[in-house]
Amino acid sequence: MKTIKYLITALVLTLVMQLHSQSDDVTKEPGYVDFGDFTSLEKSAGVTEVELGQDVLSALASISSDEDPNIMAILNGLKLVRANVYEIDDKNRDQLMQKVNEVDSKLSNTSWKRIVRTRSEDETANVYIKMNSNKKIIGLVVTSFENSGEAAFVNIVGQIDLATIGKLGKKFDIPSLDDINRKDSGEK
Amino acid sequence: MKQNKSIIVIIAPILLLFLTGCIGVNRQFSQVKDKIMGELGSDYRTEFQFSVGPALIHVSSWLVDMSADEEYVDDMMREISSVQVGIYNKIDENKDKANFSTLIALDDHMKKSGWKYIVRTADGDELTAVYISNDPEEVLKKMYVISLEDEKLVIVEVNGNLQKVISYALKEKKFKINSEL
DSSP states (O other): OHHHHHHHHHHHHHHHHHHHHHHHOGGGSTTOOOOOOOGGGTTSSEEEEEEEEHHHHHHHHHHHTTTOHHHHHHHHTEEEEEEEEEEOOTTTHHHHHHHHHHHHHHHHTTTOEEEEEEEOSSEEEEEEEEEOTTSOEEEEEEEEEETTSEEEEEEEEEEEOHHHHHHHHHHHTOTTGGGGGGSOSEEO | OHHHHHHHHHHHHHHHHHHTTOSSOOHHHHHHHHHHHHHHTSOEEEEEEEEEOHHHHHHHHHHHHHHOSSHHHHHHHHHEEEEEEEEEEESOTTSOOOOHHHHHHHHHHHHHTTEEEEEEEEETTEEEEEEEESSTTTTTTEEEEEEEETTEEEEEEEEEOHHHHHHHHHHHHOOOTTTTO
């Protein structure tokens, strides 16, 4: 009898630990997007990857509150900010454009909603949001391609307020993010 | 009596240097350095390797306070408790140059040692990565900055209240996450 009790306790603890570790895994969040494999782009002339987890964002929130309480509110609700940015050259141009189209295709076929799309001769930019059942934004993706510049893939996971997210982009100079408020909602 | 005084005069500065951490680097720094060099696959010669403890940083902040125009530099230095720096020169120039894939491979080693990157960049021949601790208690208390340019490898470990360091950087310099774009 005692052995069975210990076994059940151990099993319950193991299950609780598993659930806890899964809840900490941001890749399981509905607002997270796997952009796929960037291995073939690693030899680009310029590559930047940024990954700010919840612990870093919370820490930054606590220090930002003095200068701008709004920034604190934005940062506190976020679980992940990540960006992959590549300098475009003749060798990777087609690959990067294909990647932008792949992400567009992937998100368009799911519950993500594209709210901004801009296209010109030199530039393509898309903004997507994911909403939960309470109509709150829990994920944001920005893809941009500037023919004579860089291609960027940005994913923000957490509670997002579009009205103030542009402030975050401006504050941290995150590519494309600071332009969201300046682009009209809806496809163009 | 004179001999005792001489001994004190000689030993006191040495003790001071040791206590303030102003000589050599510690084992953790050496382990991180070895992992990095192992991943880079080249041999390096140490050009410079030292640590700066709170006493010397405090003294330095006085000098900075007198000379720097911006107040935030002095304020930032007050938040740093210690710094360890290593500068190394590549010996074997025939080996392949490191690239972004090297940073990715390095990340595996750093993760196992309890570090995660927040920024990593490759810009031509220059590779840079910034690592912070995976331990929630240590987040933004310790940071490694790794820079590899041409034949020179630089590793910097910064300890202190890094939240404020970043805060000042944000406020005064508008810390650019995409600074390498």
